[in-house]
Structure formats: structure tokens, C-alpha cells
Amino acid sequence: MSETSTSRETGSPLVKRGLAEMLKGGVIMDVVNPEQAKIAEDAGAVAVMALERVPSDIRRDGGVSRMSDPEMIQGIQETVTIPVMAKARIGHFVEAQILQSLDVDYIDESEVLTPADETHHIDKWAFTVPFVCGATNLGEALRRISEGACMIRSKGEAGTGNIVEATRHLRSILGDIGKITKADQAELFEWAKQLQAPLPLVQEIAETGELPVPMFCAGGIATPADAAMTMQLGAQSVFVGSGIFKSSEPAQMAEAIVQATLNYTDADILAKVSRGLGPAMKGLEMANLETKMAERGW
Amino acid sequence: MQGAFRLHLQALDRLGVEGFEVRTAADLDRCDGLILPGGESTTMSMLLESQNLFDPLKAALDGGLAAFGTCAGMILLASEVADGRSDQRCFGALDYQARRNAYGRQTESFETDLEVTGLDEPFHAVFIRAPAVEALGDDVEVLSTHQQEPVLCRTGAVMASSFHPELTGDDRLHQLFLDLLS
Numbered sequence: 001m002s003e004t005s006t007s008r009e010t011g012s013p014l015v016k017r018g019l020a021e022m023l024k025g026g027v028i029m030d031v032v033n034p035e036q037a038k039i040a041e042d043a044g045a046v047a048v049m050a051l052e053r054v055p056s057d058i059r060r061d062g063g064v065s066r067m068s069d070p071e072m073i074q075g076i077q078e079t080v081t082i083p084v085m086a087k088a089r090i091g092h093f094v095e096a097q098i099l100q101s102l103d104v105d106y107i108d109e110s111e112v113l114t115p116a117d118e119t120h121h122i123d124k125w126a127f128t129v130p131f132v133c134g135a136t137n138l139g140e141a142l143r144r145i146s147e148g149a150c151m152i153r154s155k156g157e158a159g160t161g162n163i164v165e166a167t168r169h170l171r172s173i174l175g176d177i178g179k180i181t182k183a184d185q186a187e188l189f190e191w192a193k194q195l196q197a198p199l200p201l202v203q204e205i206a207e208t209g210e211l212p213v214p215m216f217c218a219g220g221i222a223t224p225a226d227a228a229m230t231m232q233l234g235a236q237s238v239f240v241g242s243g244i245f246k247s248s249e250p251a252q253m254a255e256a257i258v259q260a261t262l263n264y265t266d267a268d269i270l271a272k273v274s275r276g277l278g279p280a281m282k283g284l285e286m287a288n289l290e291t292k293m294a295e296r297g298w
Numbered sequence: 299m300q301g302a303f304r305l306h307l308q309a310l311d312r313l314g315v316e317g318f319e320v321r322t323a324a325d326l327d328r329c330d331g332l333i334l335p336g337g338e339s340t341t342m343s344m345l346l347e348s349q350n351l352f353d354p355l356k357a358a359l360d361g362g363l364a365a366f367g368t369c370a371g372m373i374l375l376a377s378e379v380a381d382g383r384s385d386q387r388c389f390g391a392l393d394y395q396a397r398r399n400a401y402g403r404q405t406e407s408f409e410t411d412l413e414v415t416g417l418d419e420p421f422h423a424v425f426i427r428a429p430a431v432e433a434l435g436d437d438v439e440v441l442s443t444h445q446q447e448p449v450l451c452r453t454g455a456v457m458a459s460s461f462h463p464e465l466t467g468d469d470r471l472h473q474l475f476l477d478l479l480s
Binding site for chain 2: 007008009010011012014015016018019021022023024025026041044045046047081082083100103104105106128129130258259262
């Protein structure tokens, strides 16, 4: 046995997508301070998303929503051993540079924050740290992947506690993937045009029947049943934002959602973990929303 | 349970071996060897407890069940865990102390080529927030090192790697594990 002289390559697509693979079947929870991060880790979260306000508070308070204070992010990094993610505004590459220098494990270029660029997303290939981006449809997902995103999450409508938009986005993305696998070569050109997405990615989907990166679900998950439904629809993991720390019993809700995500096809277990959790977050109707965050992103 | 189990199943499938997910103690009785995939070791250890799988698994490993642990799986097979949570449990199937995230956070994650005992050509390995092992017992054989640190080791039919052999489509380590079973 001898030592090879090969050096280490960091930040490669394989290394970046690899972490997303490890998070599959898990729950990533929004937290705003080290105490919440601890509760999330104790409940079995596979990662936490550090942000200043959960989406429902962003909705309530209004104003411009930005990257979190580095001090808060570092406080959370020191508290938990699981991966720590943080959000940058759409197109705000300097916030992303700062988050990379803080050594966060994943950056979410997120529509939950106020966009910083109305035309361009961040060039994510330029970073060592991997990115996750939201998508409402397959074209959006493929554009983000072509910019270097290593994980896609269906957007849903953050901060509403209403699963309806997440369902719509998941069905749209997975439905189109299904159709593309049945398309012939000539039709793939039309698909690429319609989706405004690179042809090679469309051809890859036709061959593999799935996105080239893991797809998770976000936006509106408020109960264990919500989490299990998105998993049954085809999500590979779930992001839960306001749904945990805006519920009446966050620790129990967090644990129940972890169990539901793991055992998403077992209705007996889902019934068991759904019991006695107290009221879930109140939630909002789509028709009454002033801001649709999912519409941010181009 | 959680993590990259599907990629391991695909590797076994390519090698013509029947693989299945172990989610209950009954599943455990059906298997000849067990792969503990990468994922989050704290989450896995907690879920193993809450699914009442930890003790049956421990008993099976104590009884000589063959196992291959990758990344988080390497941590679960350890006799001790450093830099983990205080309540994190491990199986003690391999005599070493596993240090979590020894190679740093995600920006330090990397890929590299390794020389592996028993393989003719180097193996391309992907390290993701990888653990290291230290204080190895005398019966632990080191099969590969990276910068002088052990990254693949074995005792009997129990094998563990710091890196992720399931991510590259190179099934030679899975084959090596299957050879240990026979």
C-alpha cells in the first residue's frame, strides 16, 4: 500500500451534489438562533437553515429581507454538529461570498429574501460552497442547475403554512419530467424551447427520468402529514420553515415531522406521530397574500 | 433509514446482488451483510433508537453480521465517537475512535485518488464532511490511507470508509465487501 501523490479537489460538482445525497430522507429546519438550532438537532434534523426571521415573520413585518448577521450564523455553527445552511438574496453574489467565507455548508439563493437582481441569479459555478435554489416548474429548475445549483427545492409558498403551492410545484416539475421521458428526440428540442432550458439537460432527463441533482420540497409544510404527502409525491427530503417554530409545541412538531419524513408511506406511524401536537401554525389562504414569494426568480 | 442508501442499492444491483432497505428488525434477519450508508450520523443514531433498531442491530453485529459502513456508517461502527453529540451511540464493531467532520466543513470536502490494498488501480474517492479514525486497535487492518491518515479499514467481515464509494459508480469496493461475505 502506498500513498498516491494526487492532491485534493474541493468544490467539484460531485463533492457539492454529494452532500445533498447525504441529506436525502431527512428534514432541514429553519432556525433563527442557537437555541432553536439545538431543538432541531435534538429532534433529528439532518441540517438547519440559519436565518434572521422565519418566512411567516418576514410576511408579517414586511421591509427588505437580507442575509443573516454572521454572528448569528456562527453562533449556530458552534452549537450544532449537523450541516448549517444560510440564505442569500437572489442575485446577491457578495452575500454569497460572505456566507462562503463563514464556511456555511450550503447556500440557499432564496426567494424568501428580497431579490437583489431582477434579471440575474448568482453564478454558482464560481463558488466552492454548494447552492440550493427554489423552482416552481421544470424550466426554472433547469435554469438554476445550468447556473450551478446542486440541489433544487420546489418553492411552495413560504410562511403560509399552506401546502397547496408546494403540491402544485412538485406536480408540475415531476409531471413534466414524466412527459419528457416519453418524448422522442425531435420533441426534446421543443421541450427545451418551451422550458427555456438548456437542451443537454433536457436530453439528460429524457434518459435518466430524474433531475441531475436531488430535489427537495419547501414552502408551506406545517404538519407531519404535509411532509409525508410531499415525499409520496416524489420529494427526496423536506425543508420546514415556519411550520415548526410557529407551532405550539416546536420540539414535538419537529420530531413528528422527522418521523413522518422517514416513514412517509406508513399510515399507522403517521397517525401515531400526528397525535397530540397541539395547534399547527395558523396559516394563510393564497388568495389573501400580498406578496407571492414564489414569483421571485427568473 | 436516511442518507445515500439508494445509490448503494444501485451498486449492489449492478453487481448482480439482491439488496433491500433494512427498516425493521425483521428485515435484519433476512440479510447476509449490511451496508450503513452516508448521511447524518447524529440523525441516524437517533432514528435507529426511535425505530427500535439500535439494539437488534448491535446484537446482529456482535453476533458477527458482515457490515460496510461509509462516512456516517463508519462513525456508527466505531467503538467511540469524538466531536459528536454526547448522546450519540455507536456499535463498537470496529476498534477505533471516529472523529466527526475531521476534514472540516463542506467547503473542505474533496475528491482524490487512493491506493487500496487488493485493488490494482487507484480508487477515486469522494470525502464529504468526512470522519477520520484514530486510536486503531491491533486487529484493525488499514486498507487505504490519504495523507498518512487511515481512510479505509477492516476487521474480519466488517469494513469502513471515510469516503463515499457509492457516489462514483465504481463498484470495486462493494465487490471487495461481497468477497468478504463468501
